[in-house]
Amino acid sequence: MASIVVVFDFDKTIIECDSDNWVVDELGFNDLFNQLFPTMPLNYLMDRMMMELHSNGKTIEDIVQVLKMIPIHPRTIHAIKAANALGCDLRIVSDANTFFIETILKHFGIRECFSEINTNPGYVDEEGRLRILPFYDLNKPPHTCNLCPPNMCKGLIIKRIQDSISSEKNKRFIYLGDGSGDYCPSLSLKEKDFVMPRKNFPVWDLICKDPSLVKAKIYEWSDGEEQERVLHQLINKISMEESAQFISTEFNMHTPSFSAHETLPKALHVLL
Ligand SMILES: [Mg+2]
Numbered sequence: 325m326a327s328i329v330v331v332f333d334f335d336k337t338i339i340e341c342d343s344d345n346w347v348v349d350e351l352g353f354n355d356l357f358n359q360l361f362p363t364m365p366l367n368y369l370m371d372r373m374m375m376e377l378h379s380n381g382k383t384i385e386d387i388v389q390v391l392k393m394i395p396i397h398p399r400t401i402h403a404i405k406a407a408n409a410l411g412c413d414l415r416i417v418s419d420a421n422t423f424f425i426e427t428i429l430k431h432f433g434i435r436e437c438f439s440e441i442n443t444n445p446g447y448v449d450e451e452g453r454l455r456i457l458p459f460y461d462l463n464k465p466p467h468t469c470n471l472c473p474p475n476m477c478k479g480l481i482i483k484r485i486q487d488s489i490s491s492e493k494n495k496r497f498i499y500l501g502d503g504s505g506d507y508c509p510s511l512s513l514k515e516k517d518f519v520m521p522r523k524n525f526p527v528w529d530l531i532c533k534d535p536s537l538v539k540a541k542i543y544e545w546s547d548g549e550e551q552e553r554v555l556h557q558l559i560n561k562i563s564m565e566e567s568a569q570f571i572s573t574e575f576n577m578h579t580p581s582f583s584a585h586e587t588l589p590k591a592l593h594v595l596l
């Protein structure tokens with residue numbers, strides 16, 4: 325289904341936990357993280373935490389080892405592989421970072437399923453320390469979205485993807501997410517699109533406050549099994565709608581008399 329773009333959040337949507345918290349907890353830096361959390365934006369804090377790990381002798385290999393142990397639901401892996409095999413265009417929009425996401429996806433053998441990963445840049449510097457930078461250059465004029473943190477507005481990323489594919493006919497989006505940062509992109513979706521908020525998570529709460537603000541059709545999910553089932557059903561639904569549309573277009577083109585028949589019920593009604 326080349327006409328379907330499936331956009332995934334990463335933390336608590338593809339993986340079962342939050343990758344930032346997972347790395348910090350597993351390497352034993354939870355207390356420092358909690359102490360610094362109120363003092364700076366999360367994106368800066370993660371860069372700072374990577375500095376703390378490095379200066380306390382934790383290596384990139386230590387970080388990679390804990391990333392490889394991250395919990396991910398087997399049905400989520402299956403759902404991603406199946407959607408990719410069906411020809412859907414899979415992308416990630418996440419407030420984690422490229423280093424965490426790439427390492428995890430490669431480990432589970434699903435990196436190649438995604439055409440694009442939009443997230444904060446993460447790279448290993450010459451000292452062997454992981455650096456995490458903001459997705460947006462904070463020295464440039466800020467984005468004006470008041471729903472999103474300064475380093476990233478996921479709604480703007482969705483709009484950029486929408487613009488980049490607007491020339492292609494009838495692309496339809498399915499967006500999956502759990503966090504408050506997934507609310508803004510949900511508002512950017514169109515009537516023909518679908519949003520899959522994780523039930524009882526922040527984005528679901530925000531959507532439920534006033535579902536009429538969301539133009540896309542809303543399909544909730546709770547766990548990996550339900551996520552796979554709902555995603556599969558939506559892909560099927562879209563492909564059935566499209567083949568129906570295709571058949572009726574073909575039919576109209578080749579049988580001009582078809583449109584004349586459409587007036588028949590009306591004519592009968594007049595006779596009665
Ligand atoms: Mg998330």
Ligand SMILES: [Zn+2]
Pocket residue numbers: 469470471472476477478479480508509
């Ligand atoms: Zn936003």
